Amino acid sequence: MNTFKAGFSDFLASGAAVLAGLFVGLIVLFFTNASQAIPAFLTILTSGFSSLRNFGDVLYFATPIIMTGLSVGFAYKTGLFNIGATGQFTFGAFAAIYVGVEFQFLPPAIRIITALVAAMLCGALWAAIPGLLKAYRNVHEVISCIMSNYIGMFLVNWLILNTIFDPFRAQTAVVPASSNMPRWGMNYIFTDGIIASSVNSGIIVALAAAVIIHIVLNKTKFGFELKAAGFNKDAAKYAGIAQNRNIVLSMMISGALAGLGGALLYLSGAGISMNVANVLAAEGFTGISVAFLALGSPIGIIFTGMLIAYLHLGGFTMQLFGFVPEIIEIVISVIIYFSAFSLLMKIYLTRLAKKRAKEKEEVV
């Protein structure tokens, strides 16, 4: 009952932040072009639900950012700030594309599973570096993650150029259709009759990952130990928890989740490839927003991931009215800014609830 109530006040606090963000978005729209503001705003609100194809696209956009969100959220619950999800994501993406393109001697089903496992391993190994540095050399994970993001970006660019580079498109080679995540009939459901959405079984993997992380964190001794170390490391040490090992494991699990996100994006069959550019992958940073908006809760991350994806799709559609899609980023930043106060709102809501309960008692 209590956890339900706590979850509800979290939800209310996040909901208030979302409303604030949308309100600022509306003001910006009015400021830009008052005559088109209302239709554009309605488009943001409704386009994700306007057709099954669009809803499928929301799920498709949500898949990688749910994974990076889980990555950041899991680390956050264990007391680590994994700002390195973007590097781990990039490594996972590279590994998955490499297996998808080069391992064609494997039968498709085994090849896809190999690609996903390779992506998780690469993500985990890349995250192990900041983990080890934190555990054994006391290097703050934020700085080592920032460093490893840039190292990873340049290293992956170099790896792509020397392995799976397609010089004609200046991108990674096309992943053969048989290496992509199966659609499982979703292209028949999520379609507007002409064009099917790119949604695929990746979203199922992401949902399953969220549930597994929820169970590991909340229902297992292992998860309890990880959380305890994050909550109070001295107490955890006193209780005999192997703290250094746990830091490394936390980072590796977190990295594996981000790496899997990279695999799910580039094996989606939507025809996207990795560019060789000196730009950090945006999905990793979006994952930070997704995770913090959900206060790190794995189940909450499913919804915040979909919310951010929904807004992005709305922003994309809104361009029809001549608006710049960056307005959505402004909306998201305001949502995150207000979610930073969620603790304050939660305290306020709890006080309000207590006051109400007290008043009731007095009446009785």
Add this chain to the structure above:
Amino acid sequence: MIFFIMQQTMFFFIPLLIVALGGMFSERSGIVNIALEGIMVMGAFTSILFISTFQHMMPGQTTLLLGLLIAMATGVFVACFHAYACINLNANQTISGIAINIFAPAFAIYTARIVGQTQQVFFAPQMFLISSVPILGEIPIIGPSFFQGAYITTYIGIGVLVVSWFVLYKTRFGLRLRSCGEHPQAADSVGINVYRIRWAAVLISGALAGMGGLVLIVPTSIAFNATVSGYGFLAIAVLIFGQWKPLRIILAAFFFGLMQAITASHTVIGFLRDIAIPAHFYHMTPYIATLVLLAFTSKRSAAPRALGQPYEKGLR
């Protein structure tokens, strides 16, 4: 050749130094400022918008100085949001910073496209170049390294360093600021207004980060494209690497600046060109070197003790 590398180094060293010092003020008072990147973007954006509009009506150096003031004012304005969230509302300091980092480039692109149809804001940086400082530029060795082909921003950066060191260690305000970052309750108990000191610190850090944004863009590009390429995050690395102390921050920033300069110009350095290491590895070098150095120096971290903890009056 050496002189060329020194000039290049200055272009990266000075902005990193200014922004890292800005971060130092905030963090020494106990407020994490991961928003440096976003504040740099905002500062660079407003000031370059100003410069690109007015630079042909005023002398070069005047425009640049006014631009710096605008960048600082913008930085202070943006930092207000961070300060209010972190100090008055006890918000999560990291999340507030991330929000600003997402907001800044989006706002810059949005505004640039409203104002000038394109995402980029062009300007003419050659107006600001000082080919040789009178008298000082004539000195052998030192002249070509520091006083030729330079920007006025370089000397302002040095000025910021001296003033920052002085303020932090030689003034009452600096002592109070440091005490707020170490033990705010103790500071409060002797009558220091923790909230006011922290506000001042965050606003200073905003001013310096905003300025750093412009200082980075002017010598290294001809257009602002809504990004400072992660230099705000690098400045945080410099800050931690420099152990939150101004004199060590110089060394850290110089190291990064030199590495970036070598990366940017390795194709013109004879012996490096002959080895023919792929450019990607030069790009990685500063980051790898930082990790290695940190691995050996972080056992005893000098982070301010109350860093990241919201201060609540009455909490023991």
